[in-house]
Amino acid sequence: MRAALIDRFGGPDELYVGEAPVPEPAADEVLVKVLAAGTNPLDYKIRDGSSGIAKKLTPDDFPLILGRECCGVIEALGSGVTGFEVGQTVFGMPALTHPAGCYAEFVAMPIDCLAPVPDGADPILFGGTALVLSTALTAAVDQGRVQQGEKVLIHGGTGGVGQLSVQLCLRAGAEVWATASTRNQDRLVELGAHPIDYSTQEFTQVSPKMDLIIDGAYFDTFLPSLDHLVDGGRIVVLPSLADLSPAKERGIEAHIPVFGPMPDRLAALAPDIAAGALSIEIARVLPLEQVADAHRELETGHSRGKIVLDLRA
Ligand SMILES: NC(=O)c1ccc[n+]([C@@H]2O[C@H](COP(=O)([O-])OP(=O)(O)OC[C@H]3O[C@@H](n4cnc5c(N)ncnc54)[C@H](OP(=O)(O)O)[C@@H]3O)[C@@H](O)[C@H]2O)c1
Structure with a gap:
């Protein structure tokens, strides 16, 4: 072959x-x-x-x-x-x-x-x-435990995982802010997030403190994100080799997605994917x-x- x-x-x-x-x-x-x-x-x-x-x-x-x-x-x-x-x-x-x-x-x-x-x-x-949906389910639902009415920020909102994370958090009833570069702002709006252009805006200045941050970027975003959480807020960092110790030292709940196959959950969402309801x-x-x-x-x-x-x- x-x-x-x-x-x-x-x-x-x-x-x-x-x-x-x-x-x-x-x-x-x-x-x-x-x-x-x-x-x-x-x-x-x-x-x-x-x-x-x-x-x-x-x-x-x-x-x-x-x-x-x-x-x-x-x-x-x-x-x-x-x-x-x-x-x-x-x-x-x-x-x-x-x-x-x-x-x-x-x-x-x-x-x-x-x-x-x-x-x-x-x-x-x-x-x-399969991989991006499993990651977004782990980050937003399992580890992030996103809840109705919460404020959520997603760094990298137009990446593969980011786009699904935005949508899963909106489905859970959260209010969502998401960052991307200038050329991708239209997509953030299309997905239903409050758009933040990280190349011209400081997310800490243009959004409120968050209950949950899903950080798909990590290098420039992780440390300032820790200061942008409400008391008891959670952060999920996507890159597997991220160092979570600055969060742990401050008693902030922090995770990196680790997961196995979840065929039943993929099957349950497949009709929405096919129909574009989950884009x-x-x-x-x-x-x-x-x-x-x-x-x-x-x-x-x-x-x-x-x-x-x-x-x-
Ligand atoms: N732990 C796990 O199991 C797991 C699973 C899947 C993915 N990941 C990791 O998660 C990360 C994201 O994965 P992905 O598949 O979504 O990647 P991707 O499709 O390459 O998306 C990355 C996105 O990050 C945005 N970005 C780049 N620099 C940024 C910054 N400074 N601030 C905010 N956004 C920024 C980019 O948007 P612009 O083009 O607008 O800059 C791009 O859309 C990768 O590091 C990947 O390895 C981990």
């Missing part, structure tokens, strides 16, 4: 499209013919060796297929699989400890990470859904051969919505 591979950690130029064996599904897995694979900052952090996952890889894991979420059609069932059938369209993300790589024509995925795609829905949209913005669709361009754009830290690889060609 065709797959986007790396032979070693490094820059985007390490990515190449080559041949790899079609994986054999284990008893509790299905073989998925990938239609679309979402790209995420996590992917370039694995590619360059900086993520926690990358540090656990051994030379035997190379050549390595990247990609941690996809949408595809079930091609074959593992020997112990029930409840799924060949020909069914599914989407999901494997557990972080599972070696599945989605930048490929086929991937073996455990059934406990897969949810059905509603009939007729766009596979490109669902290719870019996932697909900013770019690229063929597998242009995967390095996707990584270059993600690495700027200023990509908007999702960049999805189209494997259908």
Whole structure:
């Protein structure tokens, strides 16, 4: 099969499209013919060796297929699989400890990470859904415990996770402020947030103190955010390698999302995703051969919505 591979950690130029064996599904897995694979900052952090996952890889894991979420059609069932059938369209993300790589024509995925795609829905949209939706649910609902009437600020409100976090907090009945650069202010308004342009405004000056802050940016935003919480306020910081100790030292509740597959929750929200009631913005669709361009754009830290690889060609 065709797959986007790396032979070693490094820059985007390490990515190449080559041949790899079609994986054999284990008893509790299905073989998925990938239609679309979402790209995420996590992917370039694995590619360059900086993520926690990358540090656990051994030379035997190379050549390595990247990609941690996809949408595809079930091609074959593992020997112990029930409840799924060949020909069914599914989407999901494997557990972080599972070696599945989605930048490929086929991937073996455990059934406990897969949810059905509603009939007729766009596979490109669902290719870019599982990881960001799981992250936003963890950040806003599980760790952030967003409540009706609360004030919430989201740094990076037009990124993949940020856009869904804004919408989940609004759904919970919170009032939401969100930051982005000038060119993305329109999208913040479209999503229903009070827009803050971080390139011309100080969020501390133009918004009230918050009950909850979801910080997708971290470097410039984390410390000032701690001073922008009400007493008892919570902060959820998205980058996995963030240092939460300044919050903990002040007794502020702080989290980094850590989560496993949540197929039932993804399945429950899939109709809303398909209908656009929960909007996932697909900013770019690229063929597998242009995967390095996707990584270059993600690495700027200023990509908007999702960049999805189209494997259908
Ligand atoms: N812990 C986990 O399990 C987990 C899961 C998913 C993601 N993450 C991490 O969460 C972060 C966000 O992920 P993502 O997929 O949403 O990334 P993304 O799609 O690349 O979005 C990043 C967004 O941040 C905005 N941004 C950049 N600098 C900013 C600043 N100084 N202030 C406010 N916003 C700023 C950008 O908007 P502009 O273009 O307008 O600047 C961009 O839309 C990444 O570091 C990712 O690795 C962690």
